[in-house]
Amino acid sequence: MSTHTQDAMRPRPATLRKRTEILKAAVEIFGNKGSTNGTLADVAEQVGMTHAGVLHHFGSKQNLLLEVLAYRDQADVQDLDEKHIPGGPELFLHLVRTAFMNAQRPGIVQAYTVLSAESITDDHPARDYFEERYTTLRREITEAFHELCTAQGVTEPSTVAAAAASILAVMDGLQLQWLLHPDVVDLGPASEFAIRAIVNAVLSEGPSLESHRD
Amino acid sequence: MSTHTQDAMRPRPATLRKRTEILKAAVEIFGNKGSTNGTLADVAEQVGMTHAGVLHHFGSKQNLLLEVLAYRDQADVQDLDEKHIPGGPELFLHLVRTAFMNAQRPGIVQAYTVLSAESITDDHPARDYFEERYTTLRREITEAFHELCTAQGVTEPSTVAAAAASILAVMDGLQLQWLLHPDVVDLGPASEFAIRAIVNAVLSEGPSLESHRD
DNA sequence: CTTTGCTTACTAACGGGAAAGTAAGTTGAC
DNA sequence: GTCAACTTACTTTCCCGTTAGTAAGCAAAG
Numbered sequence: 443m444s445t446h447t448q449d450a451m452r453p454r455p456a457t458l459r460k461r462t463e464i465l466k467a468a469v470e471i472f473g474n475k476g477s478t479n480g481t482l483a484d485v486a487e488q489v490g491m492t493h494a495g496v497l498h499h500f501g502s503k504q505n506l507l508l509e510v511l512a513y514r515d516q517a518d519v520q521d522l523d524e525k526h527i528p529g530g531p532e533l534f535l536h537l538v539r540t541a542f543m544n545a546q547r548p549g550i551v552q553a554y555t556v557l558s559a560e561s562i563t564d565d566h567p568a569r570d571y572f573e574e575r576y577t578t579l580r581r582e583i584t585e586a587f588h589e590l591c592t593a594q595g596v597t598e599p600s601t602v603a604a605a606a607a608s609i610l611a612v613m614d615g616l617q618l619q620w621l622l623h624p625d626v627v628d629l630g631p632a633s634e635f636a637i638r639a640i641v642n643a644v645l646s647e648g649p650s651l652e653s654h655r656d
Numbered sequence: 657m658s659t660h661t662q663d664a665m666r667p668r669p670a671t672l673r674k675r676t677e678i679l680k681a682a683v684e685i686f687g688n689k690g691s692t693n694g695t696l697a698d699v700a701e702q703v704g705m706t707h708a709g710v711l712h713h714f715g716s717k718q719n720l721l722l723e724v725l726a727y728r729d730q731a732d733v734q735d736l737d738e739k740h741i742p743g744g745p746e747l748f749l750h751l752v753r754t755a756f757m758n759a760q761r762p763g764i765v766q767a768y769t770v771l772s773a774e775s776i777t778d779d780h781p782a783r784d785y786f787e788e789r790y791t792t793l794r795r796e797i798t799e800a801f802h803e804l805c806t807a808q809g810v811t812e813p814s815t816v817a818a819a820a821a822s823i824l825a826v827m828d829g830l831q832l833q834w835l836l837h838p839d840v841v842d843l844g845p846a847s848e849f850a851i852r853a854i855v856n857a858v859l860s861e862g863p864s865l866e867s868h869r870d
Numbered sequence: 871c872t873t874t875g876c877t878t879a880c881t882a883a884c885g886g887g888a889a890a891g892t893a894a895g896t897t898g899a900c
Numbered sequence: 901g902t903c904a905a906c907t908t909a910c911t912t913t914c915c916c917g918t919t920a921g922t923a924a925g926c927a928a929a930g
Contacts, residue, residue, distance in 0.1 A: 454899090454904075476777045479692045481889060493890080495906055503890065552776060559773030562766060562835045563690050573836050580833075580840075600842075601849065607841050608850035611829025612822050619794075619821050621776045622787050626794075627821050628814075635815065636822035636854060643853030668878075668925090695915060709880050711917065 461499055463489050465513045468506055473553030476560055477507050477568070504567045511557070511571050514550065533586040534609075534641055541613060541633030548624070551617050558614070580606045587644060597647055605644045612636040675713055677703050679727045682720055687767030690774055691721050691782070718781040725771070725785050728764060747800040748823075748855055755827060755847030762838070765831050772828070794820045801858060811858060819858045826850040 467488035471480040482493035482503055489496075500506040519526065528536050544551050561572040583606035591597040613633055620629040681702035685694040696707035696717055703710075714720040733740065742750050758765050775786040797820035805811040827847055834843040 456899095457904075460905085474778050476690075476692065476774060478690060479777060482891090483889075491905095492907060494892085494908080497891065498904090498906065556773050556777060558832060559770050560690060562832070563693065563770060564688050569836075576833055576836060577840075600845070604842070604846040604849040605853075607830060607833050607846050608826050608853070611826045611833060611846075611850070613825075613829070614832060615825025615827070615829040616821060618772060618776070618828060619790055619825060622783075622790060626791075628818070631814070632818040632821050632825075635818040635857070636825065639819075639822070639853045639857030640850060642857060643849070671878080674879085696917090697915075705879095706881055707916080708882080708918085712878090712880065717916070 460489070462513070464491075464496055464499060464506075465510055468510045469514065469553050470549055472507065472510065473549050473551075473556060476556050477503075478560065482506070507557075507567055508571065510553075511568060514553075527582065529582065530586055530589045533582060534637060537583075537609065537613065538630075538634045538637055541616075541637075542630035544617065545620070545629040548621065552621055555614070555617050555621060576610065579610055583609055590641075590645065597644060601644060601647055605640050608640050609637055612640070671713075674703070676727070678705075678710055678713060678720075679724055682724045683728065683767050684763055686721065686724065687763050687770060690770050691717075692774065696720070721771075721781055722785065724767075725782060728767075741796065743796065744800055744803045747796060748851060751797075751823065751827065752844075752848045752851055755830075755851075756844035758831065759834070759843040762835065766835055769828070769831050769835060790824065793824055797823055804855075804859065811861060815858060815861055819854050822854050823851055826854070 464485060468480075468485045470488065471484045474480070475484065482496050485506070486493045486496045496506065497503075500509060527533070557568055558572050560566055561568045580603075584602055587597070587602045587605060591602070616627060616629055616632050616636070620627040620632075678699060682694075682699045684702065685698045688694070689698065696710050699720070700707040700710045710720065711717075714723060741747070771782055772786050774780055775782045794817075798816055801811070801816045801819060805816070827850075830841060830843055830846050830850070834841040834846075
C-alpha cells in the first residue's frame with residue numbers, strides 16, 4: 443500500500459525517465475494491440491520488467507491508459523514553437539502540418555485511431571477523454587472559421603459546425619485508411635486536399651448562397 | 657460421406673432463422689464491446705443459449721465475426737432496389753443517402769466503427785475484410801469521378817484518388833463523432849455537406865486550371 | 871403406424887490458459 | 901537505515917474451445 447504514484451511526487455529523475463519509458467512502450471503496445479488486447483506484460487517486456495513493476499508505477503492498467511493519453515497531449519504541445527495550438531486561420535495550416543507530421547509516426551497514429559474507436563464501447567475508461575478532445579477541437583476549429591468568415595459575410599452556423607466536424611473526420615478517416623494501405627493512401631497530401639476542399643466550401647457558401655447543384 | 661454438417665448444408669429453415677438471430681445479436685455485442693471484449697457468452701445470452709450452442713453453429717469466435725461482416729454486406733445490398741450499389745455519378749447520391757440511413761441505426765454503425773479500427777491491430781481476423789472493403793469502395797468512387805470528369809476536361813489522377821479516400825474518410829470520421837456526441841453532430845447533413853465539398857473541389861480543379869468552359 | 875437408425879441442436883461441465891491485481895520479500899541508491 | 905524500485909509467487913477471474921451426453925427431428929424399413 444505504500445508506493446502509490448502520487449501526483450505531486452516526482453522524487454527521482456531516474457524514476458521519471460523510467461516512467462516515460464513505460465509510457466512510450468504503452469503507446470506502442472496499445473497502438474499495435476488495442477488497450478483491451480494489449481497486456482501489462484507486453485508493456486513490461488518492452489522495458490525489461492515484469493508486469494508487477496509496471497503496476498508499481500501506475501497502479502492499474504486503466505490508470506496507465508489515461509496517463510498515456512495525457513502524456514501524448516503534453517508531448518505534442520511541447521513540439522510546437524509556441525506553447526499552445528495556434529488559433530485563427532493559422533489553425534488550418536497547423537492541422538495540415540500535423541497531418542504531414544503524422545505520416546512520420548505511424549505508432550502514435552495507430553494508437554489514437556484504435557483507442558478513439560475503442561472509446562465508444564461500453565464503459566471504456568478513455569470515453570471521457572475523447573469526448574472532451576473532440577469537443578475542444580471542434581470548438582477551436584469553429585472559432586477559426588468565424589475569424590475567417592467575419593471578413594466576408596456571416597456564414598450559416600450549421601455550415602460551420604458541419605465543416606468543423608468534417609475536418610476532424612477526414613483527418614481521422616484518412617489515418618485509418620493510411621494505416622491499412624500505407625502505399626495507396628498518401629496521408630499528408632490527401633488531408634491537405636480535403637481540408638482545403640472543406641474550407642473552400644464554407645467560404646464560397648456566403649457569396650454564392652443558392653448553389654445547390656449536383 | 658453422406659450428410660455431414662459441412663459447408664453448403666442449410667437443411668432446416670428453423671436453423672437458418674436461429675443463425676441469423678445469432679448474427680444480429682453478435683452485431684449488437686461486437687458493436688457495444690468490440691470483438692475482443694465481447695464474449696460468446698454475451699452473444700449466447702441474447703438469444704437464450706449457452707456459448708457452446710453458438711459455437712455449435714459457427715465453429716469459432718473468429719468465424720462468427722467473419723460471418724457477421726459477410727451477413728451485413730449481404731443484408732445491406734438487399735435493401736437496395738437494384739441488387740448492387742449504383743455506379744457513376746449516382747454513387748455520390750447513394751453515399752449521402754447511406755449516411756442519412758445510418759443515422760437511423762447506431763448499432764451497425766458502432767459495430768463497423770469499432771471493428772474497422774480494431775482491424776488494424778496485430779493479426780486481427782477482420783483485417784483482410786476491411787482492406788478489401790476500402791480498396792473496393794475507393795475504386796468505385798474513383799470510377800464515378802472519372803465518369804463525372806470525362807464530361808469536363810480530364811482531372812488529375814492524384815486528386816481523384818485523394819478525393820475518393822477523403823469521401824470515405826469523412827463518412828467514417830463523422831460516424832465516430834456522431835457516436836460520441838449524437839446531439840451535437842448531425843450525421844446525415846454533415847456527411848452531405850462534406851461529400852458535396854469534396855466533389856466540388858474535384859470538379860472545380862480541372863476547369864479552373866485551364867479555362868472556364870460550360 | 872411404428873420402430874429403428876441416424877442427424878441436428880443443443881446443455882452441462884471441464885480444462886487450459888491468459889491476464890489483472892496483491893502480498894511479501896529483496897536489492898540497491900541515497 | 902530507510903525508502904523506492906522492483907521481483908517472485910500467488911489468487912481470482914475470465915473466456916474459448918472440447919467433450920460427453922440428451923432430447924428432438926426425420927426418414928426409411930418393417
